[in-house]
Amino acid sequence: MHIMPSSVVNSYIYFPETEILRIIYQSGRIYDYLKVPATIAEKFREARSKGRFLNSIIKPGFKYLKIS
Template sequence: MPSSVIHHFSYDPDAKALKITFVSGIRYKYKNVPEEVFNMLKAAGSKGRYFNYFIKGKFKYNKMKHS
């Protein structure tokens, strides 16, 4: 999953929560994300571009603390 913007992402289908860790180390949890959006992110040739067009500004989120 090479991306110049996104380091890692995961999805919890029960909670409809998408967790994204950016290359900067900052982590966000996006709420009420349909599984289809997650599947399209997985399939996207450019994860960063998909994020900017279809996730950023579209879903409520929380900044996560470093673990």
């Protein structure tokens, strides 16, 4: 699990075997973004602004499941 200072993202976990990017929001909500390639997960990890990357690349490009 990666924890970082962000006003939107509390932490995240990437599961390469299933290509799931799990985002834990500051609100406590948890979402799994599906079929996220490792290259995108790596770019997310490197992104200076996790919230901006999430809103511009992850949310519009990948289906998701609300976990809690």
